[in-house]
Amino acid sequence: MREDIQxxxxxxxxxxARYQKEEAYLRAKKKVEKxxxxxxxxxxxxxxxxxxxxxxxxxxxxxxxxxxxxxxxxFWGIGLVFHFLGVFGADFLFGKNWxxxxxxxxxxxxxxxxxxx
Numbered sequence: 001m002r003e004d005i006q007x008x009x010x011x012x013x014x015x016x017a018r019y020q021k022e023e024a025y026l027r028a029k030k031k032v033e034k035x036x037x038x039x040x041x042x043x044x045x046x047x048x049x050x051x052x053x054x055x056x057x058x059x060x061x062x063x064x065x066x067x068x069x070x071x072x073x074x075f076w077g078i079g080l081v082f083h084f085l086g087v088f089g090a091d092f093l094f095g096k097n098w099x100x101x102x103x104x105x106x107x108x109x110x111x112x113x114x115x116x117x
Contacts, residue, residue, distance in 0.1 A: 038087040045080050049073040 052072050062068045085092075 034087045038083055041080060041083055045073075045076060049076065 049072060053069050056062070056069050056072075057064055060068055091098075
């Protein structure tokens with residue numbers, strides 16, 4: 001074993017920054033994989049359910065708007081909604097910044113309305 005080879009030692013601050021950057025990257029990568037998984041689920045939902053609905057409608061003799069034709073898309077759609085909420089979160093429509101944006105919008109409207117009084 002050679003004694004003149006020293007281990008590579010970085011600054012603690014640089015190591016901490018690199019660790020935080022790598023952690024952020026791994027979280028972002030995991031989030032993107034979840035989003036891609038949801039879009040594949042959505043695509044398979046659309047394609048397969050169109051196929052299933054056509055087969056059930058043509059083979060069963062049921063009217064198109066019957067529960068027999070729409071049951072699979074309905075129940076699978078419920079599962080798809082839960083997958084959506086799991087990926088994008090329940091705050092998708094009313095996210096963290098939504099309230100601040102609405103308050104600012106109404107304050108701007110109030111300001112613009114008072115300008116003419």
